[in-house]
Amino acid sequence: MTKPPQPGDFYQRDRRWHPPALSQDYKTSVARSPKFPLISLENTASEITGPVFGQNDINATDNDLLNNFAQPGESPIGERIIVHGRVLDENARPIPNTLVEIWQANASGRYRHKKDTYLGALDPNFGGCGRTLTDENGCYHFRTVKPGAYPWRNWVNDWRPAHIHVSVFGSGFAQRLITQLYFEGDPLIARCPIVNTIPDPAAVEMLVARIDMNAAIPLDTIAYRFDIVLRGRRSTLFENRLEGN
Amino acid sequence: MRQQLEYLKETPSQTAGPYVHIGLAPGAAGFEIYGQELGWDIVGPNAKGERIRVEGVVTDGTGSPVKDVLLEAWQANADGIYAHPEHPDEVEEGFRGWGRVITNFETGEWGFDTVKPGPVMGRGGQMMAPHVNLWIVARGINVGLNTRIYFDDEAAANAADPVLNVIEWERRRATLIAKRELRDGLAVYRFDIRLQGEDETVFFDI
Numbered sequence: 001m002t003k004p005p006q007p008g009d010f011y012q013r014d015r016r017w018h019p020p021a022l023s024q025d026y027k028t029s030v031a032r033s034p035k036f037p038l039i040s041l042e043n044t045a046s047e048i049t050g051p052v053f054g055q056n057d058i059n060a061t062d063n064d065l066l067n068n069f070a071q072p073g074e075s076p077i078g079e080r081i082i083v084h085g086r087v088l089d090e091n092a093r094p095i096p097n098t099l100v101e102i103w104q105a106n107a108s109g110r111y112r113h114k115k116d117t118y119l120g121a122l123d124p125n126f127g128g129c130g131r132t133l134t135d136e137n138g139c140y141h142f143r144t145v146k147p148g149a150y151p152w153r154n155w156v157n158d159w160r161p162a163h164i165h166v167s168v169f170g171s172g173f174a175q176r177l178i179t180q181l182y183f184e185g186d187p188l189i190a191r192c193p194i195v196n197t198i199p200d201p202a203a204v205e206m207l208v209a210r211i212d213m214n215a216a217i218p219l220d221t222i223a224y225r226f227d228i229v230l231r232g233r234r235s236t237l238f239e240n241r242l243e244g245n
Numbered sequence: 246m247r248q249q250l251e252y253l254k255e256t257p258s259q260t261a262g263p264y265v266h267i268g269l270a271p272g273a274a275g276f277e278i279y280g281q282e283l284g285w286d287i288v289g290p291n292a293k294g295e296r297i298r299v300e301g302v303v304t305d306g307t308g309s310p311v312k313d314v315l316l317e318a319w320q321a322n323a324d325g326i327y328a329h330p331e332h333p334d335e336v337e338e339g340f341r342g343w344g345r346v347i348t349n350f351e352t353g354e355w356g357f358d359t360v361k362p363g364p365v366m367g368r369g370g371q372m373m374a375p376h377v378n379l380w381i382v383a384r385g386i387n388v389g390l391n392t393r394i395y396f397d398d399e400a401a402a403n404a405a406d407p408v409l410n411v412i413e414w415e416r417r418r419a420t421l422i423a424k425r426e427l428r429d430g431l432a433v434y435r436f437d438i439r440l441q442g443e444d445e446t447v448f449f450d451i
Binding site: 042112 | 251252253254255256257258259260261262263264265266267268269271274275276278279280281283305306307309310313317319321325328329330331341342343349350365367368373376378380381382384385386387388389390391393408411412419432440441444445447448449450451
């Protein structure tokens with residue numbers, strides 16, 4: 001058995017690996033990015049703790065987007081896929097029992113959201129959200145349809161690559177993360193101003209789910225693998241006065 | 246042989262985009278799907294302490310309200326204890342300490358009902374003034390922004406708060422202090438968040 005993470009500070013977030021707040025080509029960021037630098041804090045109980053979720057908070061079928069909005073006996077239209085992977089920390093330790101939430105457009109690239117007016121058709125059998133808890137090994141899985149690309153008002157001919165939004169908690173509020181999963185081989189990835197907010201191509205690679213034939217169900221559902229890494233924690237080898245003393 | 250450091254890199258952040266509600270608050274997106282949505286009840290029915298409401302609006306660098314933002318709150322109970330397994334102390338049954346709210350699509354106003362948290366022990370045995378930790382995501386925000394809500398009726402505790410005192414620009418500390426008013430007997434704290442420009446809210450790298 002792997003030992004659970006020991007209490008201690010989280011490793012400093014590498015802000016040069018993440019996208020900067022201001023990225024001119026992603027136009028909305030221009031007026032929504034702070035001009036002053038972030039104030040760096042050492043972790044306290046406020047940052048190393050975070051909410052805990054249990055099986056009572058969700059339904060076991062919330063991770064099945066092929067069924068969680070479909071009429072009885074019907075299915076959404078689109079490519080049937082499994083998305084699965086592990087949630088790990090930077091020490092490669094699994095993060096068990098953590099909440100993973102996803103949302104996405106349907107196969108047409110249309111979101112079930114009252115603010116989405118794209119011409120692509122809604123699918124009466126597809127909602128587009130799911131959630132699950134990782135198991136004791138940090139593993140999670142969803143079943144869904146592969147989302148379509150869609151246009152957005154940035155430059156006039158910008159199209160988002162197919163993507164699934166992913167939200168993860170971890171064990172402390174400082175690990176809170178929202179990101180986007182892309183699909184291996186999509187030619188729109190390299191053109192996307194949102195993807196290109198990330199400076200390092202190796203970091204972009206972390207967001208590209210790999211096709212996983214071994215996890216596919218023959219004659220039924222193809223599979224993609226997407227591992228998620230959250231911040232790691234120091235072992236408290238030498239205490240530097242987090243609390244009390 | 247050169248020693249290798251075998252750390253993984255953190256998954257890089259991406260914006261939550263305009264339709265974050267579908268995943269995290271589908272009722273607001275316009276459809277019912279889950280047996281229960283998470284984050285609507287921060288403290289539960291048994292929480293000790295003063296019941297309060299916190300309200301505000303998020304504005305961008307042009308002063309316009311941001312109408313597609315999602316905020317998450319994380320706070321201790323009235324005794325300053327977080328609902329977390331690393332803190333063996335018990336909190337009240339039903340107290341989660343975590344909440345999730347979205348803005349009104351027309352006005353940009355947001356708000357949540359909670360109890361006022363107690364002071365929490367900080368580093369080196371220094372007590373932190375009562376505060377609510379806040380995490381903000383939206384279209385145009387590439388990495389979620391962290392800030393803290395402090396309370397203007399805790400002036401003495403705020404003056405001694407080790408985190409507020411890390412902010413060298415004294416005038417900026419005021420951007421983290423919510424203003425109390427009474428509305429029909431209920432304590433309401435106003436906390437407006439300015440993402441950019443004049444009186445820009447202090448954001449933390451935690």
